[in-house]
Amino acid sequence: MELTREEEKALRGEKGEVLASAYRILAAIGEATGAKKLIPVRWAHVSGVNYNTIGDAGVRFLDSFSKQARVAIRTTVNPMGYDLKRPEGISEKFAEKQASIVRSYEQMGVEPSFTCTPYEVFDMPRKGTQVSFAESNAAVFSNSLLGIKTNKESALSALASSVTGKAPLSDLRLDEGRNPKVKIQADFQFENELDYGLLGYFAGKTVKGPSVALAGIGDSLSRPQAKALSAGIGTSGSCGMFTLGSPKTKESIFAGREEMKKIVDELSTADDGDVITFGSPQLGLEELNTLASLTEGRKFKKRCMIFCSRAIHNQAVKIGLAGKLEKAGGEFMCDSCTCLTPYVTRENYDSVVTSSVKAAYYMNNSNKVGVALKDMKTIVREYTQ
Amino acid sequence: MKISGCRKIVGGAGEGKALVSSQPINFLAMIDANTGKITDEKHELFGRSLKDVVLVFPNAVGSSVGAYVFYSLRESGSAPAAIVCTRADITTASGCAIASIPVVDLPGKKPLSSIAQGARVRVNADKGTIATV
Numbered sequence: 001m002e003l004t005r006e007e008e009k010a011l012r013g014e015k016g017e018v019l020a021s022a023y024r025i026l027a028a029i030g031e032a033t034g035a036k037k038l039i040p041v042r043w044a045h046v047s048g049v050n051y052n053t054i055g056d057a058g059v060r061f062l063d064s065f066s067k068q069a070r071v072a073i074r075t076t077v078n079p080m081g082y083d084l085k086r087p088e089g090i091s092e093k094f095a096e097k098q099a100s101i102v103r104s105y106e107q108m109g110v111e112p113s114f115t116c117t118p119y120e121v122f123d124m125p126r127k128g129t130q131v132s133f134a135e136s137n138a139a140v141f142s143n144s145l146l147g148i149k150t151n152k153e154s155a156l157s158a159l160a161s162s163v164t165g166k167a168p169l170s171d172l173r174l175d176e177g178r179n180p181k182v183k184i185q186a187d188f189q190f191e192n193e194l195d196y197g198l199l200g201y202f203a204g205k206t207v208k209g210p211s212v213a214l215a216g217i218g219d220s221l222s223r224p225q226a227k228a229l230s231a232g233i234g235t236s237g238s239c240g241m242f243t244l245g246s247p248k249t250k251e252s253i254f255a256g257r258e259e260m261k262k263i264v265d266e267l268s269t270a271d272d273g274d275v276i277t278f279g280s281p282q283l284g285l286e287e288l289n290t291l292a293s294l295t296e297g298r299k300f301k302k303r304c305m306i307f308c309s310r311a312i313h314n315q316a317v318k319i320g321l322a323g324k325l326e327k328a329g330g331e332f333m334c335d336s337c338t339c340l341t342p343y344v345t346r347e348n349y350d351s352v353v354t355s356s357v358k359a360a361y362y363m364n365n366s367n368k369v370g371v372a373l374k375d376m377k378t379i380v381r382e383y384t385q
Numbered sequence: 386m387k388i389s390g391c392r393k394i395v396g397g398a399g400e401g402k403a404l405v406s407s408q409p410i411n412f413l414a415m416i417d418a419n420t421g422k423i424t425d426e427k428h429e430l431f432g433r434s435l436k437d438v439v440l441v442f443p444n445a446v447g448s449s450v451g452a453y454v455f456y457s458l459r460e461s462g463s464a465p466a467a468i469v470c471t472r473a474d475i476t477t478a479s480g481c482a483i484a485s486i487p488v489v490d491l492p493g494k495k496p497l498s499s500i501a502q503g504a505r506v507r508v509n510a511d512k513g514t515i516a517t518v
Contacts, residue, residue, distance in 0.1 A: 021483060028482035031394045032473035032490070053450040055418055057457035061483075134449040154452035156479040204446070208472075237446050238409075238474050266427075361447075365414035365425060 001030035001168060002037050010164075018068040018163060025160035026168060033151065035168030041150075042125055044071070044162035045118050047078040047134040048155035049105065051097040052340040052366070059097050059104075065159075066104035072165035076113040076122070077105055078135050079282065079309075079337040086333060094342050110162070114335040115309035117141075117227070120284045124148065130173060132161035136234025137227065137281045137358065143211075143241035145226050149173050151210070152240030171210040172240050180242075182207050183249040186216035188257045192375035193228040196221070197357035198260045200232020200242075201267075206253055207239045215246035216255075224290070227281050231358040267360040270370030273353035276300065276383055278330075278376070279307025280338040280359040287376075288316050292324040294377060298384035300329035302353075305343065310334040328384065340366045353379055386506075388491070388499060391469075391513040394478050397487035399467030400507040400518060403500045404438040406430045412451030412476065421463030436463040439508055439515075441500050445476040455480030467508035469496050469515060489513060 003023075009015060011023035026038060048054045054062075081098045082090045106112060115121050116135045119142055125131065127147035133139040134153040142148040151172050153161070161167045171177040184203050190196060196217075203212050212233070221229065221244070233239055278291065283306060291306070306325060308316070313334045316322040322332060333343065338359035344352055344367050351370030352363050360371040374382070408429050410416070415425040421435040435458060445451050455477070458464040464486055470477060473490040481488045487510040490496075496515070500506060505518045 024482045025479045028395050028478040028488070029475045031392060032475060032478035047449045048453050053413060053448075054453045055457050057418065057460035058453045060460070061453070061456055136447070136449055151475060152449070154449045154476040154479045156452040156456075156483055157475050158449070160479070235447055238444060362414060365411075 001027065001035050007038060016068055018065060022160040022163045025156055026164065026166060029157050030168035030170070033168055033170035035170035037169055038166040039130060039169045039173070040165055041130045041132045041161050041167045042073060043131040044073055044075045044158045045133040045135055045138055046075060046110065046155060046158045046162055049078045049101060049114065050081040050340055051094055051101060052081055052342055059100050062101055062104035066107045069108050069163050071109040071162045073162060075110040075162040076118050077110050078116050079114050080335050081342050083333045083335050090342055115282060115311065116337055117281045117284060117309060119146065121309055121311045130167065132158045132167050134158035137231040139240050140230035140233050140242065141226060143172055144230065144243065152234065152238060177210045178241060180211040180213040180247065181209050181249055181251065183213040183215055183246065183252045184255050185252050186214065186255045188260065190217060192377060193224050194355055194375040195260065196225045197228035197232040198263050199255060200229040201236045201263050201357045202255050202259055203242065204233040204235060204237030204239050207237060210239060211241040211243065212239050213243050213245065213247050213249060217244065219244050223284065224287050228357070231281050231356065235358045235361050264373060267357060267364065268371060268373035269364055270351035270372045273351040273370070273372045274302065274349045275344065276302055276304040276353045276379060277307065277338045277344065277359060278305070278355065280356045282312065282337050283308045284312055285315060285321070288321050288325065291376065292321055294380040295325065295328035295384055298328060300384050302383055304330050305333050306330045307333045307337045338363065344369060353383065355379060386499065387514065387516040388496070389514045391489035391491050391515060393510045393513055394473045394488040394490055395481045395486060396511050397485060398507065398509040398511065399439065399487045401437045401439045401466035403502060403504045403506050404430065404433060404435065404440050405497055405500055405502045406442040407497055409443045409446040411447035412445055412454040413448035416454050418454050418457035419461045419463065421458055434463065435465045438465050439467045439469060439506050440465040441469040441496055443471040443497070444474040449476065451476045452480035455484040455486060459484035459486065469500065469508060471496060489515065
């Protein structure tokens with residue numbers, strides 16, 4: 001990758017250690033993705049905010065990095081570990097480490113958005129705008145539904161973009177990379193959002209290239225369907241974009257009920273759970289609305305956590321939606337999400353019930369609890385009275 | 386065995402026993418950053434440790450936060466000595482750039498089948514070579 005003279009200077013450390021680290025990252029991902037140069041990006045969305053994801057080493061890294069680092073472009077951040085207004089059950093140690101992470105990011109000048117769905121919280125830039133989104137569901141959603149261009153960035157590559165305002169021009173930032181070489185031919189009836197999540201997980205696991213064509217699922221998606229699909233793709237693979245339809249591709253892969261069942265067998269490790277979690281991605285107004293109508297006049301028989309961003313929660317309060325869900329026994333958890341949440345540990349729960357494929361994956365693998373994966377309607381039917 | 390013409394992703398050199406996996410790795414979900422051990426029972430390297438090995442694998446998948454795991458491995462003294470990917474990805478490249486772990490890749494070739502499990506190998510990313518010691 002060719003660097004300009006100024007970029008070379010920064011890489012050599014002539015502009016300080018922070019920019020040297022950032023350009024080291026950009027140079028490495030530029031080599032990995034075969035980029036020829038760096039280009040300006042308008043917005044960075046950074047992951048690695050929840051203490052459970054980055055650990056003590058991450059806390060120390062950000063503490064030291066943020067002493068000098070300042071964002072060069074608009075920068076928003078992923079969910080942190082827990083709801084700042086609901087610290088019940090969060091250990092003092094966790095709260096301290098989490099506070100240090102938040103302090104570091106704020107010192108750098110990020111917007112404390114704590115959301116994994118920036119596309120639901122902020123006005124989105126024009127089609128074709130180059131951004132750096134680390135949150136995988138947000139990268140897939142923005143590329144696929146909004147025509148905004150980002151690679152499936154890592155926590156550190158988005159951080160590097162944040163302080164330099166740049167990213168390597170490669171893969172999904174180029175028309176060539178956005179043109180899928182592989183098609184997944186879905187051949188089953190989609191009954192609910194969960195089915196979209198399963199197809200996404202299958203696609204991510206199967207496809208190696210940066211984008212995939214999805215045939216057999218129609219030519220438009222509702223927002224909840226698109227969110228479930230994007231989160232599924234982002235969880236299992238390296239693919240960062242899908243297109244709808246059936247273009248001519250070299251390779252076509254069949255995805256039927258049998259393939260979906262295999263994924264359910266992999267992710268659904270329990271028949272039942274002690275607690276219900278909705279979210280990952282954080283719920284938007286549409287999903288909250290659906291949940292409110294399903295639970296009208298009913299009450300959850302088990303603890304039910306509803307993860308959504310502070311911004312969406314504020315709107316839900318205003319229009320009376322939050323009240324309805326609380327009446328049904330739902331507990332809102334803002335600033336945070338299901339994946340690696342400290343609210344669910346092996347010490348307090350054996351298993352969870354969730355409708356999210358992404359949540360199921362991380363609950364199994366990182367939180368080490370069992371998962372009963374069911375669609376939202378089934379969860380309401382089985383766990384409310 | 387000597388392979389040349391590898392692409393340098395992160396410079397430097399490292400030597401260790403080859404730990405070869407045909408499966409990709411989700412670093413956030415599958416690795417214990419304190420010990421370097423692979424904790425996913427369904428992964429073919431379950432129970433093995435990344436500490437001081439030359440990790441040979443296709444690429445990282447899943448969480449963007451996986452990049453921090455390379456840094457945590459370095460801090461806990463459990464980092465691999467070097468990494469060989471079939472095709473390096475953004476998570477591996479960015480994490481290793483910060484953790485100073487040498488990385489090379491060989492797109493279009495088959496490093497997974499040409500490096501023997503457990504063989505002692507040296508990776509020189511600056512020269513783009515992998516060789517048995």
